[in-house]
Amino acid sequence: xxxxxxxxxxxxxxxxxxxxxxxxxxxxxxxxxxxxxxxxxxxxxxxxxxxxxxxxxxxxxxxxxxxxxxxxxxxxxxxxxxxxxxxxxxxxxxxxxxxxxxxxxxxxxxxxxxxxxxxxxxxxxxxxxxxxxxxxxxxxxxxxxxxxxxxxxxxxxxxxxxxxxxxxxxxxxxxxxxxxxxxxxxxxxxxxxxxxxxxxxxxxxxxxxxxxxxxxxxxxxxxxxxxxxxxxx
DNA sequence: AATCGGCTCAACCGCTATTGT
DNA sequence: GACAATAGCGGTTGAGCCGAT
Numbered sequence: 376x377x378x379x380x381x382x383x384x385x386x387x388x389x390x391x392x393x394x395x396x397x398x399x400x401x402x403x404x405x406x407x408x409x410x411x412x413x414x415x416x417x418x419x420x421x422x423x424x425x426x427x428x429x430x431x432x433x434x435x436x437x438x439x440x441x442x443x444x445x446x447x448x449x450x451x452x453x454x455x456x457x458x459x460x461x462x463x464x465x466x467x468x469x470x471x472x473x474x475x476x477x478x479x480x481x482x483x484x485x486x487x488x489x490x491x492x493x494x495x496x497x498x499x500x501x502x503x504x505x506x507x508x509x510x511x512x513x514x515x516x517x518x519x520x521x522x523x524x525x526x527x528x529x530x531x532x533x534x535x536x537x538x539x540x541x542x543x544x545x546x547x548x549x550x551x552x553x554x555x556x557x558x559x560x561x562x563x564x565x566x567x568x569x570x571x572x573x574x575x576x577x578x579x580x581x582x583x584x585x586x587x588x589x590x591x592x593x594x595x596x597x598x599x600x601x602x603x604x605x606x607x608x
Numbered sequence: 609a610a611t612c613g614g615c616t617c618a619a620c621c622g623c624t625a626t627t628g629t
Numbered sequence: 630g631a632c633a634a635t636a637g638c639g640g641t642t643g644a645g646c647c648g649a650t
Contacts (some may be wrong), residue, residue: 391618413635429636430619465638480639481617612650620642627635
């Protein structure tokens with residue numbers, strides 16, 4: 376259908392970004408905002424496609440990105456969120472302040488997946504694989520009961536979201552200035568929990584603000600209880 | 609010192625979802 | 630409602646790094 380090709384083949388640069396390109400992109404976004412990514416490269420004097428610019432910005436140049444090693448808390452949060460959400464990296468990223476979905480995805484594939492396999496846990500189902508000792512079984516049973524509890528919450532949450540979405544259609548609720556419709560289930564407590572996560576690793580401050588970013592488009596807000604339950608571990 | 613293999617992560621690719629006309 | 634344009638997502642790739650031999 377109307378999908379545009381990734382990049383028009385004609386003379387657009389690919390591959391690693393140079394500091395000069397980064398500077399151009401940063402300077403442009405600083406001055407004008409990104410606006411339409413499609414139009415941005417030519418306006419900013421970049422020989423890149425808009426998609427490449429967007430990716431560079433969201434995964435690397437954004438000022439609200441924390442780089443470097445994942446803390447233990449972040450690691451645990453990813454494991455638990457992955458158990459619930461699966462490979463929905465952007466959804467997981469919404470609960471990890473300053474981390475991009477790409478970064479989380481990479482970390483999962485290179486570290487956490489292997490770690491779980493080593494521990495005898497299936498990284499897809501998060502259930503123990505065959506040939507495990509009793510200790511593993513006990514631990515996983517605890518985990519499974521928590522997960523089934525969380526699954527119930529997820530069902531309830533989805534139903535509530537659907538209901539509210541219908542209500543919004545009938546009687547639209549004024550949204551925030553960014554125009555983004557906040558999920559009613561996204562709570563300040565959840566936000567605080569995420570801040571707690573960031574704080575543990577020494578980069579507190581705030582959640583990624585509205586604006587660009589991979590996590591911005593969809594809000595997979597969770598009820599307080601679920602996040603509380605996660606983050607107690 | 610050379611080279612080989614594994615690991616990491618930035619970036620690409622192809623797809624779907626959303627928005628605008 | 631149909632179509633086009635754009636944004637966003639998740640899987641995959643490959644260059645570069647680093648430790649082992």
